[in-house]
Structures are given as C-alpha cells and as structure tokens.
Amino acid sequence: MNLFLAGKNVLITGAGRNIGRSIALEMAEQGANIFFTEIDKERCAQLKAELNDYNVISKGFVSDISKIENIDFLYNCLLQNGINIDILVNNVGIQIDTKTIIKFNWEEWHKIFDTNVFGPMYLIKLISQMMIDNNNHGSIIFITSIHQWTIRSYSSYSASKAALGMIIKELAVDLSPYNIRVNGIAPGFVEEDENGKTIYSKHTPLFKSSINPCYIGRAAVYLASDSFSKFTSGTVIKIDAGLSLYNHIVDRSVSKESGQIFCRREGIAPSLYYKWINTFLQAGRRRLKGDTIREANSNELTELRRENDELKQLVAELSLKNSVLKESSNGLE
Numbered sequence: 001m002n003l004f005l006a007g008k009n010v011l012i013t014g015a016g017r018n019i020g021r022s023i024a025l026e027m028a029e030q031g032a033n034i035f036f037t038e039i040d041k042e043r044c045a046q047l048k049a050e051l052n053d054y055n056v057i058s059k060g061f062v063s064d065i066s067k068i069e070n071i072d073f074l075y076n077c078l079l080q081n082g083i084n085i086d087i088l089v090n091n092v093g094i095q096i097d098t099k100t101i102i103k104f105n106w107e108e109w110h111k112i113f114d115t116n117v118f119g120p121m122y123l124i125k126l127i128s129q130m131m132i133d134n135n136n137h138g139s140i141i142f143i144t145s146i147h148q149w150t151i152r153s154y155s156s157y158s159a160s161k162a163a164l165g166m167i168i169k170e171l172a173v174d175l176s177p178y179n180i181r182v183n184g185i186a187p188g189f190v191e192e193d194e195n196g197k198t199i200y201s202k203h204t205p206l207f208k209s210s211i212n213p214c215y216i217g218r219a220a221v222y223l224a225s226d227s228f229s230k231f232t233s234g235t236v237i238k239i240d241a242g243l244s245l246y247n248h249i250v251d252r253s254v255s256k257e258s259g260q261i262f263c264r265r266e267g268i269a270p271s272l273y274y275k276w277i278n279t280f281l282q283a284g285r286r287r288l289k290g291d292t293i294r295e296a297n298s299n300e301l302t303e304l305r306r307e308n309d310e311l312k313q314l315v316a317e318l319s320l321k322n323s324v325l326k327e328s329s330n331g332l333e
Contacts, residue, residue: 003031004225011078011085011127012036013065013120014092016043019143019190019216023089025050026217027224033057035083037074037092039064065092066114068122075126084134087224088127090120091143095157109156116160121167128175137179139224142168143216144186144236146244161186165236172234181233183223187216188240205242215239 010027014020016038024034024047033056038044044060051058061077063070078085093116096108124140131138145152148161164184172182189201191210198209219237222228238244 004221004227005087006031008032008086008224009083010034010087010089010224012089012091013123014038015060016040016047019187019213020089020091021047021050022213022217023091023220024217025054026214026221027087028054028056028058030221030225031056032087032224035059035061035078035085037061037063037065065119065123066111067119071119071123071126075123078130084136085127085130085138086136087139087141088124089141089143089220089224090123092116092120093143093145093160095152095154097154098156099153101155112156112160113163116157117163117167120164124171128178128180131180132178137226138181139229140171140175140180140182141220141223142182142184142236144168144184146186146188146238146240148186148236150244168236169234176233181223181229183229183232183234184236185216185219185223186236186238186240187211188238188243190216201241201243203243203246204240205245207241209241211239211241 005027008027008031010024010032012020012024012027012034013036015024015034015036020036020038024036028034028051034051035058036044036047038047038060039062041062044062048058048060061074063074065071094112096105096112098105098108120142128138128140130136142164144164145157145161147158148165150158152158165186168182168184175182189199189204189210190213191199192212193199196212198207198212201208201210204210216239219239223232223237
C-alpha cells in the first residue's frame with residue numbers, strides 16, 4: 001500500500017479538536033509523523049492517545065501559538081531532537097463574538113491577530129528557515145475560512161482570515177525559489193455531533209448540513225502531498241458545500257426547486273401547492289405583526305380565523321388529491 005506522506009514530519013498547530021484533529025489523523029493514516037500543538041492539556045493527551053494507534057511517531061506540545069516564547073520553546077525542542085519539519089499546517093485560530101464597531105475592543109483585536117496571524121507568521125519564519133537549511137522542498141498550509149471573502153458579523157475574525165488569504169499569495173512567491181509551496185483551505189461550517197454525524201444547516205445548499213472535519217483533513221493531505229500538489233502554490237481551496245454562495249436569491253430558488261420535487265413526488269398540482277404555501281406565509285406574517293395573537297385587533301382576528309379555515313380547506317384538498325392519484329396509480333398496476 002502506497003502512503004502519500006510516508007516518513008514526512010508534520011507540524012500542526014491547534015490540533016486538539018475538530019479540523020486540527022482530523023488533519024492529524026488523516027495525515028497519520030498516510031504515514032506522516034505527527035508533531036502538534038494544543039493549548040488544552042487534556043485534548044493534547046487525548047489526541048496523542050489516538051495517534052498511538054498508527055504506526056507513526058507522534059508528540060504533542062501544550063502551547064499557546066500567540067506567544068513568542070512558546071513558539072521559541074517549540075522550535076528549540078524540534079531542533080534538539082533532530083526533527084526537520086516537511087509540512088507545516090497553521091490550523092490554530094480563534095473567534096471572539098463581539099459584534100459592531102461600537103463595541104470595538106483593542107485587546108480582543110490584538111488577541112485574535114496574535115493567534116490567527118502574527119503567531120503563525122513567526123512560526124513560519126522559523127520553520128521555513130529550517131526547510132531552506134535542509135534543502136527541504138516543504139509544504140505550508142493555512143486553514144483560513146470562507147469569511148476571508150464573505151462577512152461573518154465578527155469583523156476581527158473576518159479581517160484576520162482575509163489577511164491570511166493575501167499572506168498565502170505573498171509567501172507562495174517569497175518561498176518559491178526554495179521550492180516551498182504555500183496553500184490554504186477555506187472551510188465553511190465544519191462540525192459533527194458526538195456520534196460523528198453532521199448537523200443540519202439551513203443555509204448550506206449542498207446536503208443542508210455541516211461538513212465532517214475529515215474532509216478538510218483529506219484536502220490537507222492533498223495539498224501536502226507532492227503526488228497531488230507538486231505544482232500547486234498560492235491557492236486556497238474552498239470546501240463549504242456552497243455555503244458562501246447562499247443569498248436571498250439562492251434561498252428562493254432552492255425553496256422553489258424543493259417545492260417542485262415535493263409536487264412530483266406527491267402527485268400534487270404545483271399551483272395548488274404554491275397557493276397553500278403563500279396562504280401559510282401570509283398568515284405567519286400577519287401573526288408576526290404583534291408580539292402575541294392577543295395583541296391583534298378584532299378585524300385581524302377575524303381575518304386570521306378566515307385564513308385558518310382556508311388552510312384547513314386546502315389541506316383537505318391536498319389530501320383528497322393525493323388519495324385520488326394513489327388510487328389511479330394502483331389501477332394501472
């Protein structure tokens with residue numbers, strides 16, 4: 001069995017959970033030795049235990065990548081143990097949920113940029129020099145976000161990811177004389193529940209769900225491997241199931257297509273279906289005019305009762321129509 005990363009030494013930051021963890025496991029499966037950082041001691045130990053199941057060397061460092069002294073300590077540990085890094089994955093990243101410029105906080109912005117941008121840049125300075133000194137044609141991968149292009153409502157986070165998008169291009173050119181490749185992955189909503197299942201996501205056009213982190217891990221393997229990506233640099237791969245494409249137009253078109261599929265499956269006339277949907281929406285909008293139904297005036301209450309009666313009638317018509325169609329189809333068998 002050919003392993004795409006056999007014998008390669010990988011350094012992954014923030015690898016204790018979700019995307020970072022999946023990158024570590026997917027690369028270990030391809031034969032890479034995994035060295036990783038994680039700020040949480042328990043998650044660090046848990047990942048180390050998982051990596052013991054693979055026939056690779058692994059070591060975790062409890063480290064805060066936003067602090068220069070932590071990075072220096074990490075780098076010196078690598079040097080002292082004769083570990084030359086072939087692949088660097090800058091996965092670590094944080095988001096602080098402060099919205100609007102009115103709530104701008106100087107310390108929060110510094111913390112986000114120290115973690116998402118400045119710390120990784122200092123680490124790249126050290127690791128790229130290691131690669132150059134060892135004539136190592138290495139690979140550097142950033143985990144960015146679709147919010148390097150689309151708004152997130154958390155401007156500090158989006159700004160940090162947008163910065164990484166340009167840094168990838170700059171470093172791809174800067175390090176190209178040494179045959180070091182620099183690329184990125186921009187995920188959408190990546191999460192799974194405790195059973196490893198994806199989570200429903202209304203605004204994701206494809207599958208209407210979150211993305212399993214293993215798919216980001218496999219993309220990282222693709223970018224790390226010379227077999228696949230020897231000539232790929234300065235590129236950001238977007239993996240978001242179409243989430244960044246979502247807008248009000250997509251919402252309408254997807255809803256329309258869903259309605260057509262429902263009509264074909266149930267044998268219902270589209271005109272009847274859309275009449276029912278529009279009546280339902282009108283009733284909902286009317287209810288939203290007040291905080292509670294009790295706040296509506298007597299005329300509105302009368303109208304709501306009329307609409308409710310019409311809804312009941314339409315539902316009955318749909319049921320009757322469906323029954324007739326089913327009887328017709330049974331007769332054709």
